[in-house]
Amino acid sequence: MEKGKGLARRWAVEFVDTMGSSSSLSSTSGISDPLGFSRSSQDQDDANGGRQKKDAEVAWKAQKAWEVAQAPFKNLLMMGFMMWMAGSTVHLFSIGITFSALWQPLSALQSVGKIFEPYKDSKVDTMAPKLLFIALNMAAMGLGVWKLNTLGLLPTHASDWVSSLPPAREIEYAGGGFPFV
């Protein structure tokens, strides 16, 4: 999953960068074009083609953003399956799975901005995919919490709160017994 995202971003970034840099280079730097190279005709073609390309890129970005947003869903299903396999008794495996189920959505939520950065665009609305992503991760975390509860590790019972209470002090004191003989 991570790998795919990374690849997509690098590829997109390079594409944008080269486009930007080549144009900026030609416009800002004072290096003259090579001989026999006419910029004007090509520029016009590029402008047309560039718009088309830009549209395609926006569409592609939006699509990718949605894909990324939906990615936790698969994760959710897999997590659910693994939790079911782990059973409801407390041992190393079930604890590991539960904590990874809690940790993954948390770390994903922390880096939600970073994940959607490649698809950031003035024309692309990343809000909706972000919300979906957050919601799905929340669901995954809920699953983790639910699992924690079934393991009995959440203090949701009265017994969890009173078992550490010391016995109440008694006001009266009575002593005595048999007299010495």
Place this chain on the structure above:
Amino acid sequence: MVWETILPSPSPSKSLLYVMAKENLIFVSGKEWLHAISSLDGMIAWSKYFHLESLQIQQNDQHSERNIIYAAGFSGLSEVELYELSGKTGEVLKKRITSYSGIFFQGTLLVHNDVLVTLDSTRSKIVLVNFQGEVASFHQTYVSDLVHDFSGEASFLSSKFADMFVLKLDSCKALVKVKSGRTVSLIERMEHPDSVSDAILLPEGKKAFAIVQNKETGIHITVTMDGELINEVLRERIELDDNRGRVQKVFINSYIRTDRSYGFRSLLVMEDHSLLLVQQGEIVWNREDGLASIIDSLASELPVEKGATVAKVEHNLFEWLQGHLLKLKGTLMIASPDDIAAIQVMRLKNSEKNKMTRDHNGFRKLLIVLTKAGKVLALHTGDGRVVWSVLVSSLHGTKTCQNPTWLNIYQWQVPHHHALDENPSVLVVGRCGQSLDSPGILSIFDSYTGKELSSSHVSHSIAQVMPLPLTDSKEQHLHVILDSNNNAYLYPRTRDALKLFHHELSNVFWYSIDSTEGIIRGHSLNHNCIHNEADEYCFGTRTLWSIVFPSDSEKIIATTTRKLNEVVHTQAKVVDQDVIYKYISNNALFIATASPEAVGEIGTAIPEEARLVVYLIDAVTGRVMHRLIHHGSQGPIHAIFSENWVVYHYFNLRAHRYEMSVMEIYDQSRVDNKDVLKLVLGKHNLTSPISAYSSPEVLVKSQSYFFTHSVKVMAVTSTAKGITSKHLLIGTIGDQMLALDKRFLDPRRTPTPSPAEKEEGMIPLTDSLPIIPQSYATHSLQVEGLRNIITVPAKLESTTLVFGYGIDLFFTRIAPSRTYDSLTEDFNYALLLITIVALIAAIIVTWVLTEQKDLRDKWR
């Protein structure tokens, strides 16, 4: 033990036994009975009944051929009878009877072959009855002729002297010899604490005896030979410290020296019941036999280690390293025989266990015990050695208080937070004389040194001592002492304690149990002390309530309460994720009564008339919280009360088996505290102080099980925080200590526990409690005459220190839930240390290597 025989006669027998070596017989005389018991197998060879007062027996001289037993006694006020019996069969060979013109004092009679020595009814005249001739003759001697300052009444001290006897007078003792059956003469006059040994027979027919005199300069032992002439053969003087008191008894034994003369060893029984063997003026060995009669014991902490000097630390460190090196060698099997020997010596010395300082785990403690002889001893738990001992009686034996008896021992001061520079101390309570009204003695001892810090002879009597859960600013425990007139006295007598007590006065209650009348009374304390208005430390008592058990159907046979210093970790018990609240109260009192028919021994009552009733009573209000009847059962009851449960042991006559029952008490008034949100926010009253007058509803669950053993004593483990699960410690009839998991005594046990209950660790219900041979805390040892078990928490939560005493003493430490909080003693710390060091070294080396490699790569 080879054999044990219980004699059928109803009266107790005299302590003096006669042994006939030739026939292997032991003669025991009771009140009117004479029994001959085979010394080989304990079978009763013959028994004979005499219709006589104050029966006395005597064996004839051992080297004569005939085995004759003389038995004599009074058959009337002025008649005396003498029987000659065959030692082998008990057949009467000769019977002599005679009557005296005066009246005999019926109490004492001595027999020497056919001469009887007795007193007349005024107890100022010695009468010899001589049966040697055909007609018995009487010879009289006035005691005042022997001892000139005689007044009052004389009596005989019972002894196995042949023709001598000891006359006990008010002013002194007199050793008197009978000469040719007619006259008596004084041999030695002795002061009161002095004693005389029995005569022993030397091969030439001579007799020897020892006199021991307690003088300022020490103990003087004089051995005298008594043949044709009386001559002194040995005079020795030994010096002893005051902690053994005076000599009470002496026994002698002879040996032949290299110059063929007789030498004598003497065994001295001291006032503190210790034994000394003296030979040639030296104490060969001594034994603290007073420890066989411990009255009570408590545990005290050892002193904290004071700042050790540097040199000592270095020395210790070197030794420590050397020791661990040796141990390592031992574990790696490369130790030479010398090393193994060194390891053995080190293990034996194992100074860690026997140090005189407090240890981190709290395993080392001082056990302070009070013995019947009035001696306080501190025993080290490491090896049981006596650290210090004080004979309290000798400190207090004055003219006004001649025979002090000692009642109990209490913790007086336990420095914990304040007054840390002071040593802990214990309070020993006694009284002058036997009766309940005699004035009391309070004596306080330093737990570390055994020095008496203070003592007072108080004017009031001591009927009960009630330690309060209060301490003053110097961490002295407040004690209320009740006298026989139901007045209460506060100790220590300081302003601070008084202020504290006044503050708590309305909350302190006292109950008294009168088992003869079957009444329990509850009292409150108030300011006006009836006898002593001026004494600020004296308080009056007022009866608040009383519970009267009908004497024709119930008799109190056992009571028990919780230990005052028991720590309980939690008030809740989790049952299937639900919670129930334990009823934990220091004021709950468990009482068991039996029907009068069932008070005797097992087998004397029939199941229909025998029954036990057990009660749980609140000792503040007198409220009976629970009552339970066991039909067809009888005592003796042994009960133990801990946390919120009582376990008791009794005999079921219907099933012909012993039973154990458990009662668990739960507080119903707190059941409603179930709202998690309220508990999270702390909106509950579970930790607020509770009053007994709120009369909380209790729920009692109980269950009974069969148990194989009869029980001598029961105790329960106690730990520092009360988290560790509990074990019952059962002193069995075989003088062993059985640890029984409390989980076996759980009233919630069912034959088929649910999965949740199984998960909780509940054991399926069975009709009897299992006895697992591995769970004997004493292993294969027997604690002879086990009387009591005390448990002391160690600092380590998992561990309890257990001290059992009877004739033998036994100390161990047990961990009811295994030692989950410590490594085992033989854990190889050195190996661990070496592994860590090796790993660190490897890390450093590899780090250096990689650095070098990196540098090389960069240069390339």
